[in-house]
Amino acid sequence: MARTESNMISLGTSAPNFHLKDTNSNDFFTFSDCKGEKGTLVFFICNHCPFVHHVIDEIILVANDYRVQGIGMVAISSNDVEQYPQDSPELMTEFAFENKFEFPYLYDETQEVAKAFGAACTPDFFLFDNQDKLVYRGQLDDSRPGNGIPLSGSDLRGAIDSVLYNRVVNPNQKPSIGCNIKWKK
Template sequence: MAVTPPVCDFGWKAPGFTLPGTDGKQYSFDDIRGPNGTLVMFICNHCPYVQSILDRILRDAAELQAAGIGVVAISANDADDYPEDGFENMAKLAQEKGFTFPYLYDESQAVAKAYGAACTPDFFGFNAEDGLQYRGRLDASAKQAGPADARRELYEGMMMVAETGVGPKDQIPSMGCSIKWKAA
């Protein structure tokens, strides 16, 4: 079932974290932070919404990194119920696709809860002062990729954040599969 996160809570401060990466290193928010902002993406391996835009995510992430924006992807799905989202499979995907950013595993799901992550993909774009400025979608894609010339909403929004410190007032929320929470 498709889930849509809430609209951007402008200025909300990024929660800190330290999580293991698929490259064997530990990463904190401070390690990821870029001089012009930081993009925290909640994704996973199996979600068709993520799969349909993964190449676009990789393209935009590389261009945002070149503009001084730190980028990280976090998977918080319950790997017991969704083995494709397990750590070993995350590492395979990151290597096969050549991720230019750390891909972290939130096994306890505490980071996803702290961020209020609702779906995969869910994008959190922060300015240089760690205030939330973007919580929109990548582009007009859904379960299938949108047109090749779709407006690059995430990229444009984060470039605006990098240049001005503020994000666009009008943002269309992302849509995707719900985070696969562990049973209580």
Template sequence: MAERPPVCDFGWKAPGFSLIGVDGETYTLDALKGPNGTLVAFICNHCPYVIAVIDRIVRDAKELAALGVNTVAICSNDATTHPDDSFENMKLFAARHGFTFPYLHDESQDVARAYDAACTPDFFGFNADLELQYRGRMDASGRDPAGPHVKRDLFEAMKQIAETGQGPREQTPSIGCSIKWKAA
């Protein structure tokens, strides 16, 4: 079932974390923080919404890096109920799509809860001070292929944040599959 996260809570401070990446290294938010901004993307391997946009996420991450914005992706889904999202499958997914950014495993789901992540993909765009400035969609195409004239909402917002420290006031929420939470 499709979920939509809440709109941007401007100025909300990014919670710190320490998570293992698919490369076996442990990463903290402080170490990943970009000089002009940080994009935290909650994704997974199996969601059709993520699969539809993953190559655009990789493209945008490369272009944003040139603007001083670092990207990190986090998978928080319960791999017991959704084995496609296991740590081993995360490694394969990152390699298959040529990730140039860390892909982190939130096995405890504590980071997803701290961010109040709702769906995959769920994008959190922070300025240089790790203040939330964007929580919106990738673009208007959703699960469809993006045509040549589709506005790149996420990229344009992060570019604006890199240049001004402020995100656009008009934002359209992302849409995707719900986070697969562990049973209580």
């Protein structure tokens, strides 16, 4: 598994819009459709990445804890499914069902959305405030497969709490580390 870091795009960047198909409902969603009253978390994941498998339970806990508090949530997979068929939309549906996703899991077939966000790895997290400005990009927490650090979601949770309680999000943010997005050739 290749260890790739987030690109750490500039804080304050406006949320890119998208129009992608949800693999659960077969409906199309835009950023506005996924937007929360107080903020929006967009995260790039895929079905097969060991880094995603390591953190998926905590991602679900974060989603369940914060969706009810006005944070919109959406997951996006942008991997090349010709080279990585385990990330196909059909298997995305299964992955979402098995992990009890209560948020859209969108398929970025053209990879244009991942490029617009500056996504580089899975998982890669982007938190926007209620003005659709980027306030956090980076890691869930310091836990990685095999490093023995328990999952807590502390970095991402701290940023979301700051958005919810109108505090400044700490600008010292660590990049996420995961498998690289599988770009089309």
